[in-house]
Amino acid sequence: MVKKNAEQHSGYIAVTNEDKVKVQLAFKGESIDEESIFPKGLGARHPFDFESAEKLGKKSGLVLATVSKLADWIVSDFEVKLKNPNAQTLVNSFLHDTNFRQVMREWVREGLLKGNGFIEIDLIDQKVRILNANSMYVRRNNKGKVLGYTQWVKPFKKFSRAQLNETNTFKPNEIAHLLINKTPNEPYGIGIIYPNERIIENLIQNEQDLQLIISRKAGAPYHIKVGQPGSNTPKAVVDAVKANLQYLRSTVEWVTDGDTDISSIDFKDLGKSLTESQMYFFRQYLTGVEIPEVIMGSGQLNEGIAKVQIATLKIKISSYRGQIAAIAEEKIIRPLLKANNLDEVPDFIWNLPSEEEINERIVKIKELLSLLVISPPMKAALEIELAKLLGFEDIITFLVDPKDAQEQADEKERKEEEEIPQPEVPGVKPNANESLDIKDKKHGKKKPKTKENSGDYTIKEWIDLKELAGFNYADYLIEILKLLKNDPFVDLKAITEADIAKGLLSKEEVEKLRFVLKDGFSNNQTIKEIEDNIINKVKIRDRVTKTGAIINSTSRASNIARTETVRLANQGLLNLYRQNGIERVRFLASISARTCPTCEGLNGQVFTMNDSEGIIPVHDRCRCTWISILE
DSSP states (O other): OOHHHSSOOOOOEESSSSOEEEEOSSSSOOOOOBBBSSTTTTTTOOOHHHHHHHHHHHHOOOHHHHHHHHHHHTSSSEEEEEEHHHHHHHHHHHHHHHHHHHHHHHHHHHHHHSEEEEEEETTTTTTTEEGGGEEEEEOTTTSSHHHHHHHHHOOGGGOGGGGGGGGGEEEEEEEEEEEESSOTTTTBBBBTTGGGGHHHHHHHHHHHHHHHHHHEEEEEEOEESSSSSTOOOOOOHHHHHHHHHOOOOOOOOOOOTTTTTEOOOOHHHHHHHHHHHHHHHHHHHHHHHHHGGGGGTTOOOOOHHHHHHHHHHHHHHHHHHHHHHHHHIIIHHHHHHHHOOOOOOOEEEEEEEHEEEEHHHHHHHHHHHOSSSSOOOHHHHHHHHHHHHHOOOOGGGGGHHHHHHHHHHHHHHHHHHSSSSOOOOOTTTTTTOOTTTTTTTTTTTTTOOOOOOTOBHHOOOOOOHHOTTTOOHHHHHHHHHHHHHHHTTTTTTSHHHHHHTTTTTTTHHHHHHHHHHHHHHTTOOBBHHHHHHIIIIIIIOEEEESSSSSEEEHHHHHHHHHHHHHHHHHHHHHHHHHTTTTTEEEEEEETTOOOOHHHHHHHTTTTEEETTTOOOSSSOOOOEEEEOOOO
């Protein structure tokens, strides 16, 4: 037991019944902001002159195009979805009345250009507006907590200490501060333009130099040599030719003798050099601002590279949107709801589909619904989405919810199983494969109600490992935990950022899942407990399949809990059999009215240890297992 020290922060997290771990309730690290020297008292000093970035945006069409394109990509059409109809109506009205989409675009443009975007919030009158970042200062304490914001709009040269009371001050909840490219422990972001300022200046200067050469070349300057090389041409002759140049017009033809040579000055090599350096600086700029060349109108890329660049940009855009949605939710949407006695969590939905995309989606959903094998929750979810896409919102209330669909299917299966005798597999002890909820007709006893589909099965019951002679669950568990320690979860783990965007698990999320499953096996938790832990601790997301179908996070959690426990258990089981000299195993299906043809066909078949690898689970939620064949 760790003794409580009165001089330290209190608070504990219980690890076991005997040990407790001390929790530090406040950060110790300090944030030392560099205060504005002149004028003093406004707040933390800006990391650079925001006005210089603003001028670059006005001076350079390239900078303006970059910021505008990115802002348009980030703040495309979007919706804020809420479950409560009253909350939805309130938010929709707020977004419309404040022209929030346009405000957000300007907010993002400020953030990209200057690193900082500031929205003033008035929830009483339900108004928002953009404040110029040039005049906004952040005030923080030495722990980095924002105490408020200060605005000074007058010229600094007219500033005096007596004028500090003329500043505009804002409380933290009155400002939504967007920081782009924020340096850790700093109160401001630096945006995407300031880090590339030197390259932008080089581009501007290079363009001016190139224009100068072009203008001189357009004027066709001449170089005229008079006399033969080595001859002493009289000055009067040279001056006479020079004087005649003033009569040079497009209508004048020049005729000279062999002693006079007229040629135009050629700048082509110098111009070529400047053009190449301009392209070099342009690509350096694109790298710095993380904008694909194809977006900026370059026609020099093949289709494959262009697609890769677009995919990379989408990942970046997704990152920006997550940050923007989090700030908008915390500072604007949720406070608005709470001010109206509504406590809802909004869901930002970006990139509303075009009509063509909607039609493609409808075709895919119809194809999925036509499949013979489709789970009840998936079918219900697809039917609801199809109704939404077709604009039949009024019939959605009459459709079955995915959760209710699963419960109905489970109840139907339970009733069917009660009437179906379970076949025995040779070599298995009598009734080993019998379901817990089947009535024992021989003795007239009724066994406990089914827990399988409600998720109330413990993990030991769910994986249904047979404790044959010489083996017990404790032996299995040791091998399962050993396997779980380093299992790669290849079917769930993301390899690329695009995989993460589609709902596969990041490295950190895989480790969280590993911990959840380890805890589930070690403590013999129920499948429902594991599902809840996957939702709450792994925070699993919706999954976009290869066909474009979307599996919601709740269904995914259920699938992962039920499928991965069976996979890990059976792999651990095979490892244990190998260690004990078992050479062959028999496939044991979990027989019910819904047993798939593949599992039913495999039931009772014998495999060598090598051939058994990777067979179970045969499909999602598979409950089949292996039993050893003792020679």
